Amino acid sequence: MPQAPQTLTSRPEWQALIDHQADIKYLHMRDLFNRDPKRFERYFLEAAGLALDYSKNLVTEETLQHLFTLARSCQLPARIEAMFRGDRVNVTENRPALHVALRNLSDEPVKVDGTDIMPEIRDTLARMEEFVWRVNSTQWRGFTNKPFTDVVSIGIGGSFLGPKLVSASLKPYWHGRLNCHYVANIDGSHITEVLRHINPETTLFLIQSKSFRTQETLENTRVAREWFLHNGGSEERISKHFVAVTANAKEAVKFGIAEENIFPMWDWVGGRYSLWSAIGLPTALTIGMDNFRGLLAGANAMDQHFRTAPLEENLPVILALLGIWYGNFWGADAHAILPYDHYLRGLPAHLQQLDMESNGKCVTQAGEPVNYQTGPIIWGGAGANGQHAYHQLLHQGTKLSPADFIIPLHTHNPVGNHHAILFANCLSQTQALMQGKTEDEARAELAAQGLDENAINRLARHKVIPGNKPSNTLLFERATPRTVGALIALYEHKTYTQGVIWDVDSFDQWGVELGKQLGEGILDRLLQSGGDQGATDSSTDGLIRLFRNRHKNGF
Ligand code: F6P
Numbered sequence: 001m002p003q004a005p006q007t008l009t010s011r012p013e014w015q016a017l018i019d020h021q022a023d024i025k026y027l028h029m030r031d032l033f034n035r036d037p038k039r040f041e042r043y044f045l046e047a048a049g050l051a052l053d054y055s056k057n058l059v060t061e062e063t064l065q066h067l068f069t070l071a072r073s074c075q076l077p078a079r080i081e082a083m084f085r086g087d088r089v090n091v092t093e094n095r096p097a098l099h100v101a102l103r104n105l106s107d108e109p110v111k112v113d114g115t116d117i118m119p120e121i122r123d124t125l126a127r128m129e130e131f132v133w134r135v136n137s138t139q140w141r142g143f144t145n146k147p148f149t150d151v152v153s154i155g156i157g158g159s160f161l162g163p164k165l166v167s168a169s170l171k172p173y174w175h176g177r178l179n180c181h182y183v184a185n186i187d188g189s190h191i192t193e194v195l196r197h198i199n200p201e202t203t204l205f206l207i208q209s210k211s212f213r214t215q216e217t218l219e220n221t222r223v224a225r226e227w228f229l230h231n232g233g234s235e236e237r238i239s240k241h242f243v244a245v246t247a248n249a250k251e252a253v254k255f256g257i258a259e260e261n262i263f264p265m266w267d268w269v270g271g272r273y274s275l276w277s278a279i280g281l282p283t284a285l286t287i288g289m290d291n292f293r294g295l296l297a298g299a300n301a302m303d304q305h306f307r308t309a310p311l312e313e314n315l316p317v318i319l320a321l322l323g324i325w326y327g328n329f330w331g332a333d334a335h336a337i338l339p340y341d342h343y344l345r346g347l348p349a350h351l352q353q354l355d356m357e358s359n360g361k362c363v364t365q366a367g368e369p370v371n372y373q374t375g376p377i378i379w380g381g382a383g384a385n386g387q388h389a390y391h392q393l394l395h396q397g398t399k400l401s402p403a404d405f406i407i408p409l410h411t412h413n414p415v416g417n418h419h420a421i422l423f424a425n426c427l428s429q430t431q432a433l434m435q436g437k438t439e440d441e442a443r444a445e446l447a448a449q450g451l452d453e454n455a456i457n458r459l460a461r462h463k464v465i466p467g468n469k470p471s472n473t474l475l476f477e478r479a480t481p482r483t484v485g486a487l488i489a490l491y492e493h494k495t496y497t498q499g500v501i502w503d504v505d506s507f508d509q510w511g512v513e514l515g516k517q518l519g520e521g522i523l524d525r526l527l528q529s530g531g532d533q534g535a536t537d538s539s540t541d542g543l544i545r546l547f548r549n550r551h552k553n554g555f
Contacts, residue, residue: 008503009372013070020066021329028468029058029434047315048301048486053473056434057322057402058330067321068311071501076311079500084307086112090270090507091365097507098266099273099492100303103296103485112268124264124278129289131243131263131281135204136177136288143237144201152181152194153282154224155208156216159245160184161353162275162488163208165346166283166295169484172343172412173287180286183224186216191223200231200241207244208279210265212251215516225256245278270507272353273492291481298485306493316493319404319472323494324501326402326470327373336394336403337380340426343479344406344487348380351491358495360511361504374502383407384425394433395465402470405430406487410478426473436467526551 008014033039033055043055083089086096101110101117109116134140138147153163164182167174174180181194205224209217228241239258246252247265263278275283276296284292302316311317326332335355337348359375380386383405394401407426411419437445442463446456474490476483499506525534525544532548535541 007368007371008074008501011070011073013066013073017066017070017325017329020063024058024060024063027058027060029056029470030436030467032060033434045313045315045318047305047309047313048490049298049476049480049483050302050315050486050490051475052315052318053475054318054322056430057325057470057472058468059322059325063325064312064321067325070324071311071317071321071497074501074503076317076497076500080307080497083496084303086110086117086268090505092505092508092510093267095507096268097270097273097496098268099270099276102269102276103300103303103489105297105300117266117268120264120266125293127263128278128281128284128292132284132289132292135285136175141240142201142203143233143240146202148178148204149202150179150181150198151204151206151282151285152183152198152224153206153208154183154191154217154220155206155279156184156214157353157357158271158274159208159210159214159217159279161346161350162272163280163283165344165350165488166275166280166484167286168346169341169343169479170283170287170291170295170481172479173291173481175286175288178286180282182282183220184216186219188223191220195224195227200228200233203228203241205242206282207242207246207252207255207257208282209244210247210269210271210274210279212244212246212248212255215519218255221255243281245281272357275488287481294481295485298480298482298487299489300485301482302486302489302493306489316490317497319490319494320497320501322402322470322472323376323498326400327376330400332376332400332402333373334377334379334399334401336401337378338383338386338403338405338429339380340383340405340407340422341411341479342382343412344484345382347406347487348378350488351380352378354491355495357509357512358506359499359502359504361502361506364503365505366503370502370504372502374504375498383429384422387425387429391429394469395436400469402472403433404472404474406474408476408478408483412478430471430473432465432467433469433471434467436465436469437463439464 036042039055040053043053045052083097084100086098088094089097096112098110098112098117102121104110104118110118135148141147160182167180183191183194207217207221225238225242228238233241238256239261242257243261244252244257245263245265247267249259249262252262253259263281265274265277265279269277276299280292306314306316323335337351339345339347355375355378361374363369393399394403405426407423439460442460443456446459446463476487496506521534522540522544525532526547532544
């Protein structure tokens with residue numbers, strides 16, 4: 001008789017973690033640090049230009065051993081190899097997930113169905129190189145022979161967030177010849193605001209859509225095309241100003257994009273993993289191709305580390321296991337991403353899509369409902385701004401949200417003492433989260449301020465900070481193409497590792513489909529000029545009636 005597959009929570013390794021959590025749940029990190037003066041050295045690792053201090057976590061040596069044992073029992077090393085080898089790790093769509101091939105700098109072939117995909121990847125990089133050179137050297141010009149001054153990238157989700165993050169992160173590397181604008185939202189205000197400030201004669205549009213079926217992108221492209229045609233452009237001139245990146249060249253051609261202006265995408269690259277492909281063109285145009293290759297090299301260095309380092313020294317694996325420790329054994333529902341770098345302020349938004357679209361799943365790869373928590377709510381924002389806003393909840397709220405503090409050792413803009421102050425803020429937050437403030441300390445502090453006994457009794461408890469809140473500190477020398485590449489790849493591999501342990505398909509996104517399907521029916525009803533026969537639920541019906549009433553005389 002074949003044995004029923006063992007569910008994650010019935011594994012002895014899972015049970016061992018439950019028992020271990022019960023054993024250490026009253027430990028305080030202050031004590032862990034007091035007991036072990038070498039805790040920082042013990043829990044500090046470097047790879048691919050990044051350094052991770054994970055000493056401020058609720059872990060002991062035993063915790064980590066249990067977590068590594070769990071990872072091994074889920075065949076993590078074999079599953080890492082499977083992804084790099086091109087196995088169909090996206091089981092529901094029966095596809096490999098080969099974003100790592102896009103930054104494969106070796107001569108090693110990467111095969112899909114027996115065909116090496118590396119020549120196609122290298123050809124596309126060479127085409128990108130030529131395109132970037134032609135635009136930046138002003139060989140490729142607009143319809144009045146003026147050089148381009150603006151690039152407008154139209155795309156959404158992975159065809160927007162990744163390139164936008166990288167462009168913003170590497171602003172100091174912009175050569176300054178081109179302004180880059182991103183349009184994603186179907187809210188007409190977004191494209192209107194962009195079009196208001198640009199000149200059709202000197203603007204290049206990049207239409208970024210893997211499927212070329214995404215409503216928001218197609219509608220925005222239509223508006224951009226109309227605007228171009230009404231402002232001096234013409235059908236013949238479109239080929240000078242519109243370029244697409246897509247896996248669906250047929251639809252792009254139907255849409256009026258010249259065939260020679262289409263860069264390929266492949267079904268073995270997920271949208272949220274696509275910034276390394278030609279979807280990265282807006283970035284490459286603004287930072288130049290050498291820097292874009294630097295980005296790929298940084299990601300590749302992290303890939304090599306992830307593929308070859310033992311689990312115990314593997315940065316993405318350690319971050320993933322810590323996330324599982326808190327999410328599955330301590331009840332944390334959220335995880336904060338706190339970049340202390342102005343240029344990296346878009347990182348939380350990109351990681352929201354990367355992590356939540358990948359691991360926001362409730363069935364296993366075999367389609368069985370899970371009986372454990374999967375992907376957390378990813379949230380965050382730039383430090384130190386958040387300290388004057390939501391950090392209060394991190395320090396004294398009732399919710400547990402571990403946090404990653406991300407900071408460069410050097411700034412691109414050394415003004416005054418700013419960087420030392422920024423660094424001090426970052427460290428003080430992780431220290432405060434870890435050590436907190438006891439009631440005795442709060443009382444002593446109030447007494448030192450000269451408060452009387454009554455006032456101290458009234459205020460002391462409000463001033464207590466429980467501490468024992470976990471955080472990681474991620475450091476790098478400076479935000480360069482290489483370090484930014486390594487940083488994003490680190491989180492990609494963290495996400496995959498967690499998906500392996502939770503046994504979910506980290507590369508599909510069926511959850512976003514229902515809204516798209518329902519949206520089509522609702523749009524038909526909103527736009528109907530005659531009577532509305534549709535009926536769904538009273539709330540949706542009522543809101544449709546309200547909208548139609550307000551637009552009786554048109555939009
Ligand atoms: O709606 C989700 C999604 O499918 C993402 O996964 C993807 O990145 C985004 O839409 C955009 O898709 P496309 O590149 O095909 O326009």
